[in-house]
Amino acid sequence: MSTGDGNVVLCKTEGGETVYRDETSIVAVLPPGRAVLSTSWLNGGYREGIRMVFNHHLSEDACRSDALEGGSVEGYLRLTAARLGFDPDLSTGMLTKADMCNAATVTHTFRDLTVTAVVTGGIEANGGRAGDPASFYEENGEFGDAGGTINTLLIIGASLPPETMARTVMMAAEAKASVLQELMAPSCYSAGIATGSGTDMITIVSNPAHPLYLTNAGKHAKLGELIGRCVREATRDALARQTGLGPASQHNMLVRLARFGIGEEDFWEAAAALPGVQDRVSFLAALRVRATDPVLVAATAAVLHIADEVAWGLVPDEAGRQAVCSMMTGIPAAIGIKRPVRPDGFCTGNGMIPEEWVRFVVWWIEYGP
Numbered sequence: 019m020s021t022g023d024g025n026v027v028l029c030k031t032e033g034g035e036t037v038y039r040d041e042t043s044i045v046a047v048l049p050p051g052r053a054v055l056s057t058s059w060l061n062g063g064y065r066e067g068i069r070m071v072f073n074h075h076l077s078e079d080a081c082r083s084d085a086l087e088g089g090s091v092e093g094y095l096r097l098t099a100a101r102l103g104f105d106p107d108l109s110t111g112m113l114t115k116a117d118m119c120n121a122a123t124v125t126h127t128f129r130d131l132t133v134t135a136v137v138t139g140g141i142e143a144n145g146g147r148a149g150d151p152a153s154f155y156e157e158n159g160e161f162g163d164a165g166g167t168i169n170t171l172l173i174i175g176a177s178l179p180p181e182t183m184a185r186t187v188m189m190a191a192e193a194k195a196s197v198l199q200e201l202m203a204p205s206c207y208s209a210g211i212a213t214g215s216g217t218d219m220i221t222i223v224s225n226p227a228h229p230l231y232l233t234n235a236g237k238h239a240k241l242g243e244l245i246g247r248c249v250r251e252a253t254r255d256a257l258a259r260q261t262g263l264g265p266a267s268q269h270n271m272l273v274r275l276a277r278f279g280i281g282e283e284d285f286w287e288a289a290a291a292l293p294g295v296q297d298r299v300s301f302l303a304a305l306r307v308r309a310t311d312p313v314l315v316a317a318t319a320a321v322l323h324i325a326d327e328v329a330w331g332l333v334p335d336e337a338g339r340q341a342v343c344s345m346m347t348g349i350p351a352a353i354g355i356k357r358p359v360r361p362d363g364f365c366t367g368n369g370m371i372p373e374e375w376v377r378f379v380v381w382w383i384e385y386g387p
Contacts, residue, residue: 122255132175139168204277
């Protein structure tokens with residue numbers, strides 16, 4: 019729905035909150051008396067009396083703190099609130115490089131309870147797994163690139179005490195991480211699966227005057243279920259809108275192997291080591307075609323999960339290698355390759371499991387149907 023001033027209304031809640039977007043920001047206008055919990059530099063933490071929450075697109079030229087107008091992140095947020103027409107002292111905001119037009123909005127209701135999530139996001143340049151090596155050490159307010167941020171606004175149609183709002187943050191974070199796990203979204207800083215980006219932000223809004231008073235936002239409570247469903251659906255939709263991350267984009271062996279640092283040149287290096295004359299152009303063309311073969315994608319997923327379990331200490335390394343070698347030996351017959359299989363040609367026992375898989379795929383391309 020468009021307004022007369024060119025803004026697009028994303029939703030209007032039963033409680034009176036209005037969420038709209040323009041070219042650079044998503045704005046939630048709050049009725050008086052709302053309670054807000056935010057990770058923002060501007061009026062962050064738990065606050066009462068906030069009248070506006072925003073999610074602002076940060077331009078490429080202003081994505082580092084030393085280039086921001088206002089001299090700091092908080093200063094920039096204050097300027098942004100003022101430009102949006104609101105009192106900075108009664109506002110809180112989030113920053114991202116995601117486009118506002120790619121925002122996803124999801125609402126779920128159960129009886130008198132309504133939960134709305136508005137999410138923007140992308141992790142292609144900034145996705146990380148909790149515990150990955152850091153990219154900077156904060157000193158004097160300096161901060162890193164905000165590219166790839168997943169920002170979440172949650173509006174809860176109920177009265178929540180501060181501790182329950184804090185629990186809501188936990189529930190939303192788990193929901194976001196579960197989506198990234200299901201999409202096998204890679205960390206940019208390790209071989210792990212991302213759990214978020216390095217700059218994710220969240221803002222929770224509740225209504226202390228609401229007659230429905232809830233104290234539990236965990237997975238066993240209906241509130242926790244609605245939070246999880248809203249955040250999961252909105253996060254999945256936002257990632258698809260912003261970067262195309264979804265089942266279709268992940269249906270590719272090369273995409274799955276990328277988080278292990280393996281790319282086309284690794285395959286060509288293995289192919290060039292085979293006897294006979296190799297043509298790089300034709301081999302890479304065949305590799306790109308085979309990379310989307312459903313059987314190969316499924317087999318790659320299985321092999322990489324074994325590699326993950328070895329890395330996590332759930333499966334002994336030797337057992338993982340034996341299982342993968344057995345799969346390599348059995349797959350050719352299952353897909354109709356009649357050429358005799360020599361497992362020692364790709365199960366060397368010297369490389370990491372993903373590297374052994376590269377040699378097998380090269381064999382598949384060279385000798386398969």
